[in-house]
Amino acid sequence: MTTLLNVHEVSKRFGQLQALGGINLKVSKGEIRALLGPNGAGKTTLFNLISGMFTPTEGSIHFNDVEISHQSVEQRVRTGIVRTFQITEVFKELSVYENLRIAVEAEMGVSLLPWISRGKREDVKRKLDELLEATQLTRKADREVGELAHGDQRVVEVAMALAMDPRLLLLDEPTAGMSDHETDHMVTLIKRLHQTFDLTVLFVEHDMHLVFNLAHSITVLDNGRLLAEGTPREIADNERVQEAYLGSSTI
Ligand SMILES: Nc1ncnc2c1ncn2[C@@H]1O[C@H](COP(=O)(O)OP(=O)(O)OP(=O)(O)O)[C@@H](O)[C@H]1O
Numbered sequence: 260m261t262t263l264l265n266v267h268e269v270s271k272r273f274g275q276l277q278a279l280g281g282i283n284l285k286v287s288k289g290e291i292r293a294l295l296g297p298n299g300a301g302k303t304t305l306f307n308l309i310s311g312m313f314t315p316t317e318g319s320i321h322f323n324d325v326e327i328s329h330q331s332v333e334q335r336v337r338t339g340i341v342r343t344f345q346i347t348e349v350f351k352e353l354s355v356y357e358n359l360r361i362a363v364e365a366e367m368g369v370s371l372l373p374w375i376s377r378g379k380r381e382d383v384k385r386k387l388d389e390l391l392e393a394t395q396l397t398r399k400a401d402r403e404v405g406e407l408a409h410g411d412q413r414v415v416e417v418a419m420a421l422a423m424d425p426r427l428l429l430l431d432e433p434t435a436g437m438s439d440h441e442t443d444h445m446v447t448l449i450k451r452l453h454q455t456f457d458l459t460v461l462f463v464e465h466d467m468h469l470v471f472n473l474a475h476s477i478t479v480l481d482n483g484r485l486l487a488e489g490t491p492r493e494i495a496d497n498e499r500v501q502e503a504y505l506g507s508s509t510i
Pocket residue numbers: 273276277278296297298299300301302303304305
């Protein structure tokens with residue numbers, strides 16, 4: 260298996276506080292990996308380090324064998340590391356189509372041009388149609404995003420991330436605040452997008468049902484340290500994980 264993301268001996272300190280210490284994490288190409296851990300374990304900090312919001316205090320991060328530890332968020336997006344946020348990051352007063360058009364044009368580098376050639380316009384349209392279809396948003400393309408149900412707004416957010424042509428998609432609690440029905444829809448969607456777009460996925464999630472339904476493998480953090488790593492079954496059977504986080508009867 261080819262390693263796509265390699266986090267090596269990474270630590271992050273905020274003043275006196277050691278948020279993460281000596282983290283090693285390898286994610287293979289094509290994998291769907293869940294990141295688990297109790298509140299304050301360091302999951303968001305690790306996401307921030309991978310996506311470029313923070314730089315590590317110690318250690319290194321490689322993506323596709325290139326060191327990215329000190330690259331900006333924009334550079335990492337260009338190399339294929341794209342993240343969605345816990346809070347929906349869309350323009351709620353614009354339509355689904357307009358939101359996606361902004362994302363696609365930004366990715367194609369045409370958003371700052373005073374005019375777009377017909378060829379480019381057709382490329383943008385083709386990509387927009389592909390994204391709408393892949394995320395099953397075609398019928399909702401003209402709806403204002405703010406009027407959509409919460410679950411659909413999160414799907415728009417995923418579609419916008421896809422517009423950036425990710426190779427590694429970082430999903431921050433993709434089903435937070437969703438109904439059961441919306442959660443099921445999101446799980447099906449992520450599985451399908453993973454296949455269609457040949458994605459590697461790393462996601463933070465508290466919903467155990469979703470984690471066990473979606474992840475090929477799981478990394479558990481506790482108190483800024485790596486506590487365990489393994490298949491869903493191995494993690495479910497891991498006593499240290501149960502003690503630290505899950506409670507004995509959760510899984
Ligand atoms: N920018 C920051 N400045 C100072 N301390 C921070 C910063 N970001 C995170 N921390 C601290 O680092 C530790 C890890 O926080 P982090 O948000 O990464 O945990 P988490 O596992 O994502 O938690 P949650 O599940 O609650 O989101 C916490 O003690 C937090 O207070």
